[in-house]
Amino acid sequence: MSSLQHHKFLSRSPGQGFHHHHRVIPIRYATSITTITCTLIKDNPNSNHLVSQPQRVSRAPPVIPLTANDPGLKSTWSHRGWVATGCATVLFSLAKAAVGAASVHIWLEPVLAGYMGYILADLGSGVYHWGIDNYGDASTPGFGSQIEAFQGHHKWPWTITRREFANNLHSLARVVAFSVLPVELVCSDPVVLGFVGMFSGCIMFSQQFHAWAHSTKSKLPAAVVALQDAGVLVSRGQHADHHRPPYNNNYCIVSGIWNDLLDRNKVFEVLEMVVYFKLGVKPRSWSDPNSAWTEDEDAEITI
Amino acid sequence: MASTVSMTTRTQCSIPSLLPSPSKPRTPASQSFSSSSHSQFHGLNFSKPASASAAPVPSSFKTSIVAKVNKGQVPPNFTLKDQDGKAVSLAKYKGKPVVVYFYPADESPSCTKQACAFRDSYEKFKKAGAEVIGISGDDSSSHKSFAKKYRLPFTLLSDEGNKVRKEWGIPSDLFGALPGRQTYVLDKQGVVQLIYNNQFQPEKHIDETLKLLQSL
Numbered sequence A: 001m002s003s004l005q006h007h008k009f010l011s012r013s014p015g016q017g018f019h020h021h022h023r024v025i026p027i028r029y030a031t032s033i034t035t036i037t038c039t040l041i042k043d044n045p046n047s048n049h050l051v052s053q054p055q056r057v058s059r060a061p062p063v064i065p066l067t068a069n070d071p072g073l074k075s076t077w078s079h080r081g082w083v084a085t086g087c088a089t090v091l092f093s094l095a096k097a098a099v100g101a102a103s104v105h106i107w108l109e110p111v112l113a114g115y116m117g118y119i120l121a122d123l124g125s126g127v128y129h130w131g132i133d134n135y136g137d138a139s140t141p142g143f144g145s146q147i148e149a150f151q152g153h154h155k156w157p158w159t160i161t162r163r164e165f166a167n168n169l170h171s172l173a174r175v176v177a178f179s180v181l182p183v184e185l186v187c188s189d190p191v192v193l194g195f196v197g198m199f200s201g202c203i204m205f206s207q208q209f210h211a212w213a214h215s216t217k218s219k220l221p222a223a224v225v226a227l228q229d230a231g232v233l234v235s236r237g238q239h240a241d242h243h244r245p246p247y248n249n250n251y252c253i254v255s256g257i258w259n260d261l262l263d264r265n266k267v268f269e270v271l272e273m274v275v276y277f278k279l280g281v282k283p284r285s286w287s288d289p290n291s292a293w294t295e296d297e298d299a300e301i302t303i
Numbered sequence B: 001m002a003s004t005v006s007m008t009t010r011t012q013c014s015i016p017s018l019l020p021s022p023s024k025p026r027t028p029a030s031q032s033f034s035s036s037s038h039s040q041f042h043g044l045n046f047s048k049p050a051s052a053s054a055a056p057v058p059s060s061f062k063t064s065i066v067a068k069v070n071k072g073q074v075p076p077n078f079t080l081k082d083q084d085g086k087a088v089s090l091a092k093y094k095g096k097p098v099v100v101y102f103y104p105a106d107e108s109p110s111c112t113k114q115a116c117a118f119r120d121s122y123e124k125f126k127k128a129g130a131e132v133i134g135i136s137g138d139d140s141s142s143h144k145s146f147a148k149k150y151r152l153p154f155t156l157l158s159d160e161g162n163k164v165r166k167e168w169g170i171p172s173d174l175f176g177a178l179p180g181r182q183t184y185v186l187d188k189q190g191v192v193q194l195i196y197n198n199q200f201q202p203e204k205h206i207d208e209t210l211k212l213l214q215s216l
Helices: A003-011 A077-103 A108-134 A144-155 A157-162 A165-186 A190-214 A222-229 A236-242 A259-264 A267-279 B109-120 B122-127 B140-149 B160-168 B203-213
Strands: B079-082 B087-089 B098-102 B131-136 B155-158 B182-186 B192-197
Touching (some): A077 A108, A077 A165, A108 A190, A108 A259, A108 A267, A157 A190, A190 A236, A259 A267, B079 B140, B079 B160, B098 B109, B098 B203, B109 B122, B109 B131, B109 B203, B122 B131, B122 B203, B140 B155, B182 B203, B192 B203
Antiparallel strands (some): B079 B155, B098 B182, B182 B192
């Protein structure tokens, strides 16, 4: 395994999907590699006979830095730039919505649209999180690096609390900048802009909410704790359940408001069954997690 | 029996909502629907006769394929491979009550819950003199590892191509996207005494079947 691939666990947070770091960190590497690849035979629609085996590519888990000052956890000027761009995009959308609303003397509809943006961002975060956690692997085109990052996060969940702000958010900020800017350049409807601004803002900051959900209460600002307790932001307890077996619930990470409904009604289980019977692919949550996904409780971080 | 559309005669169902809801007659929305209650997530017991208040079905919505196994009938025999690859026939179990439960897939959360619930109550089934057989479309090797992993003491049969499922007329869920979860209790003469369908409350299959077995 190359140093770059080791470095992937060190430098990428679950929210980072498209940005690659190429800095080498002077740490020791595992010397043995175990790779298991099984054949996945998809469902034959004619026979409805499923012969599928889980596809696993497990590698020796990379050694992680045990210092809080690891460069892979720090923000760079590039990170800050992207976060600034993402924030500016979101604020521009909201500002344009406010100006547009004032000009036509409406306020309820844009505010409601903004609220819906906040609500649906939570649902969107859950669906995306569910997909990334259960399907594909490091070699999946477009999503491989994110899947690998989420795998690393499940193995070392506390790392997210050590990432600096821009380091944690920059990848989502870049996605928001590219996807929202065209909308706000062509659209002037305050209702649409209110929704888009709130939705994209919540998605961009979901990584921060996620990091706060991994922190201990004593280390969080009182306002954040209050928002978590009020259900405005995803709570520490709710998200902790996601990191416990069977790892198949509490996927939403903005407010977590959808988690109870989705889990109680087994929505993701239904989706998993449909995907299995239509595509022949079993989700990871149906199997016992391998060592690459199980939390490394022996890893310690030193300051 | 295709001329009469009743509670037990349908092959496909529509689930308009994922939220649990009480059983009620459903308005058909496609050519595969029949008049009355369909497979639902919340459970459906076919041991009772069709309700007189069931809504009549427009003739264009009547299904042309009906369930072949109803309460009071002797289901067609089958021979399927078990988890060890051995051929097992339903006829072999004549003379004792049999619980035949059809489930979607090994390892899925609900199927695992159901199998483990049957396992945990297996002594009660044995006490009632009954055998338990689980059937899905998975192959023998999948059944073997599923049975081994969860220490299942009963037989799992591989219904390749879902032939038996279709022959017995087990309805699908979610517009055909999911194989239905349906359990039959056969008495000592091999006659069906209970048909219970419930996709997402798998443990209820055990309660309902035990309740009936204790009355046989």
